[in-house]
Amino acid sequence: xxxxxxxxxxxxxxxxxxxxxxxxxxxxxxxxxxxxxxxxxxxxxxxxxxxxxxxxxxxxxxxxxxxxxxxxxxxxxxxxxxxxxxxxxxxxxxxxxxxxxxxxxxxxxxxxx
Amino acid sequence: xxxxxxxxxxxxxxxxxxxxxxxxxxxxxxxxxxxxxxxxxxxxxxxxxxxxxxxxxxxxxxxxxxxxxxxxxxxxxxxxxxxxxxxxxxxxxxxxxxxxxxxxxxxxxxxxxxxxxxxxxxxxxxxxxxxxxxxxxxxxxxxxxxxxxxxxxxxxxxxxxxxxxxxxxxxxxxxxxxxxxxxxxxxxxxxxxxxxxxxxxxxxxxxxxxxxxxxxxxxxxxxxxxxxxxxxxxxxxxxxxxxxxxxxxxxxxxxxxxxxxxxxxxxxxxxxxxxxxxxxxxxxxxxxxxxxxxxxxxxxxxxxxxxxxxxxxxxxxxxxxxxxxxxxxxxxxxxxxxxxxxxxxxxxxxxxxxxxxxxxxxxxxxxxxxxxxxxxxxxxxxxxxxxxxxxxxxxxxxxxxxxxxxxxxxxxxxxxxxxxxxxxxxxxxxxxxxxxxxxxxxxxxxxxxxxxxxxxxxxxxxxxxxxxxxxxxxxxxxxxxxxxxxxxxxxxxxxxxxxxxxxxxxxxxxxxxxxxxx
Numbered sequence: 061x062x063x064x065x066x067x068x069x070x071x072x073x074x075x076x077x078x079x080x081x082x083x084x085x086x087x088x089x090x091x092x093x094x095x096x097x098x099x100x101x102x103x104x105x106x107x108x109x110x111x112x113x114x115x116x117x118x119x120x121x122x123x124x125x126x127x128x129x130x131x132x133x134x135x136x137x138x139x140x141x142x143x144x145x146x147x148x149x150x151x152x153x154x155x156x157x158x159x160x161x162x163x164x165x166x167x168x169x170x171x172x173x
Numbered sequence: 174x175x176x177x178x179x180x181x182x183x184x185x186x187x188x189x190x191x192x193x194x195x196x197x198x199x200x201x202x203x204x205x206x207x208x209x210x211x212x213x214x215x216x217x218x219x220x221x222x223x224x225x226x227x228x229x230x231x232x233x234x235x236x237x238x239x240x241x242x243x244x245x246x247x248x249x250x251x252x253x254x255x256x257x258x259x260x261x262x263x264x265x266x267x268x269x270x271x272x273x274x275x276x277x278x279x280x281x282x283x284x285x286x287x288x289x290x291x292x293x294x295x296x297x298x299x300x301x302x303x304x305x306x307x308x309x310x311x312x313x314x315x316x317x318x319x320x321x322x323x324x325x326x327x328x329x330x331x332x333x334x335x336x337x338x339x340x341x342x343x344x345x346x347x348x349x350x351x352x353x354x355x356x357x358x359x360x361x362x363x364x365x366x367x368x369x370x371x372x373x374x375x376x377x378x379x380x381x382x383x384x385x386x387x388x389x390x391x392x393x394x395x396x397x398x399x400x401x402x403x404x405x406x407x408x409x410x411x412x413x414x415x416x417x418x419x420x421x422x423x424x425x426x427x428x429x430x431x432x433x434x435x436x437x438x439x440x441x442x443x444x445x446x447x448x449x450x451x452x453x454x455x456x457x458x459x460x461x462x463x464x465x466x467x468x469x470x471x472x473x474x475x476x477x478x479x480x481x482x483x484x485x486x487x488x489x490x491x492x493x494x495x496x497x498x499x500x501x502x503x504x505x506x507x508x509x510x511x512x513x514x515x516x517x518x519x520x521x522x523x524x525x526x527x528x529x530x531x532x533x534x535x536x537x538x539x540x541x542x543x544x545x546x547x548x549x550x551x552x553x554x555x556x557x558x559x560x561x562x563x564x565x566x567x568x569x570x571x572x573x574x575x576x577x578x579x580x581x582x583x584x585x586x587x588x589x590x591x592x593x594x595x596x597x598x599x600x601x602x603x604x605x606x607x608x609x610x611x612x613x614x615x616x617x618x619x620x621x622x623x624x625x626x627x628x629x630x631x632x633x634x635x636x637x638x639x640x641x642x643x644x645x646x647x648x649x650x651x652x653x654x655x656x657x658x659x660x661x662x663x664x665x666x667x668x669x670x671x672x673x674x675x676x677x678x679x680x681x682x683x684x685x686x687x688x689x690x691x
Binding site: 069071072074075080083084087091094095098099102103105106107109110111113116117122123124125127128131132134135137138139141142143145146149152153156159160165 | 242245246249250252253255256257259260261264379382383385386400402403404405408413414415417418420421425445448449451452455456459462463673674676677680681682683684
C-alpha cells in the first residue's frame with residue numbers, strides 16, 4: 061500500500077470517477093431531503109402559531125395546547141434527524157475511504173499549504 | 174459574600190487550567206486550535222458552553238416568565254439550528270479550513286478581499302455578542318449590589334481582565350477547558366433549579382403545568398389572567414407572525430454562521446469527530462432548553478412578573494427564582510454560575526475574533542505576499558485579545574446596565590445568518606461562485622442587517638419605518654441575492670479551477686489539517 065504517491069493528488073480524476081459520483085449522490089440523497097424536511101417541520105411552527113393562534117391554542121392533551129406539544133416535538137425531531145444522519149454518514153465515511161485508497165492517496169496526506 | 178467566594182473558586186480553577194494550558198501550548202495550531210486534540214464529547218460540551226450564554230440562560234428564562242409559550246420559541250429555534258450546522262456546515266468546514274471560517278472562502282477565492290470582509294463580520298458579531306455578555310454581568314451585579322458592594326464598572330472590568338488572561342496565556346486549549354467546566358456547572362445549576370421548582374409542586378408535572386395555564390399579572394396596572402401555554406402573549410398582530418418567522422430564520426441560519434461556534438470544529442482531529450461533537454452538543458443543548466420550561470414557567474408562577482419587574486427586570490428572572498426557592502445561598506450559587514457562563518462565553522468570543530484578526534487580517538491582508546511566521550500570528554492574536562477586551566469593557570460601561578442584552582445577541586445572529594452563511598454555503602456548493610459574489614454577499618448582508626436594526630422598533634420605537642425587531646427575513650435574502658447577482662455579473666471564473674479540489678477535500682477529508690502529536 062502506498063502512503064504518499066503524488067505530491068498533488070489527482071483531484072480531477074477523483075471527481076470524474078464513478079465511485080466519487082456515487083458518494084456525492086448518496087450524500088445528496090440524504091442531506092437534501094433531510095434538510096427540506098427539518099426546515100418544513102420547523103417553519104410550520106412559527107407560521108401556524110403566528111397566523112392561526114386560536115387553532116394552535118386549542119387544548120389537545122390535558123393542559124397542553126397544540127402549539128406547545130408541536131414545539132416540544134421539535135426536540136425529538138432534531139435528535140432523530142441527527143441520529144439518522146450519524147447512521148448514514150458512517151456509510152459516506154466508508155465510501156470516501158475506499159475512493160482515497162483506490163486513487164492511491166493516503167486518507168491523511170499533508171495539506172498542500 | 175458567598176457569591177463572591179463561589180465565583181472566586183471558579184476563577185481560581187480556570188486560572189489553574191490556563192496555567193496548565195500555557196505550559197502545553199507550543200506553536201500556532203496549539204494556540205488557535207488546541208492542537209486539534211479535543212475529543213467529541215469534550216468538544217460537544219465546549220460548543221454547548223459557547224452557545225448557552227448568559228443571554229440564553231437569563232434571557233430565555235425571562236422571556237418565558239413574561240410571555241410563556243412565545244418565549245419558548247427561542248429555545249426551540251436554538252436547538253433545531255444545530256441541524257443546519259450538522260448537515261451542511263460542520264464537516265466540509267473542518268475538512269477544508271485551518272483556523273477561521275475565512276479559510277473555507279479563501280480556498281478558491283482571492284484571499285485578500287474575502288478575508289478582510291470575513292474578519293470584519295467576525296469582529297462585528299464577536300463585539301456585539303461580547304458587549305451583551307458584559308452588560309449581563311453588570312446587571313447581575315446590580316442585583317447583588319447590596320450584598321457585595323461591587324459595582325457595574327468594576328464587575329465589567331474584571332470580566333474583561335480575566336477574559337484577556339485566559340485568551341492571551343492559555344489560547345484555545347484553556348478557552349476550551351474553561352468552556353467545558355462552565356457547561357458542566359451551568360447544567361448542574363439548571364438541573365438543580367428545575368428539580369427544586371418541581372419540588373414546589375410536590376413533583377407533580379401535572380400540577381406545575383396546571384398552574385401555568387392561569388397566571389395573573391399586572392398589565393398597565395390592570396390585573397389580567399392568561400394561559401401561558403397559549404401562543405400570542407408576545408407576538409401580536411399586526412406584525413407578530415412576521416416577527417416570529419423573521420426571528421426563526423435568523424436563529425436557524427445564524428448559528429451555522431457564528432464564528433465562535435464554527436472555529437470549535439477545528440479543535441478536533443477530523444470531520445468524523447466534528448460530526449459526533451455536534452450530536453453531543455445537540456443532546457446537551459436540547460436538554461438545557463427543555464429545562465428552560467421549568468425555569469421560565471417556574472418564575473412566572475412562583476415569583477411573578479411584577480416582582481421581577483421591580484427587582485432588576487426581565488433578565489433577572491432566573492436569579493430571582495433561585496432566591497425565592499433556595500434563599501441567599503442558592504442565589505449565590507446561581508449568580509456564581511452566571512458569572513462563570515459570562516466569563517467563558519466572552520473568552521470564546523475573544524479567541525475566535527483574535528484568531529480572525531491575526532490569521533485573516535494581519536497575515537493575509539496587511540502582510541499579503543510577505544511571509545509571516547506562526548509565532549508572529551500568535552503574537553498579533555494576543556495583542557488583539559487585549560485591545561478587544563479593553564474596547565468591549567469601555568463600550569459596555571458606556572452603555573450601562575440598562576442596555577437591552579437580548580437584542581444585541583439577536584443582532585449578532587442576524588448578521589451571522591445574513592453575512593456569513595450565504596458566503597460559506599455558496600463557496601462550498603456552487604462551482605460558479607466567485608470573489609465578487611463573496612464580497613458583495615458579505616457586505617450587503619452585514620449592511621442590511623445593521624441598517625434594518627437601526628431603522629427598526631428597537632431603536633426607533635413604535636414609529637419605526639421597518640416594523641420588525643429582527644431583520645432576518647429581509648437581510649438574509651439580501652445576503653444570498655447579492656452574492657448570487659454579483660457572481661453572475663462578474664466575468665471572473667478563476668474560482669472554478671479549484672472547485673474539484675475543494676469538492677474532493679470537503680467530501681473525503683483528503684489533506685485536512687491533522688491533530689498535532691505531543
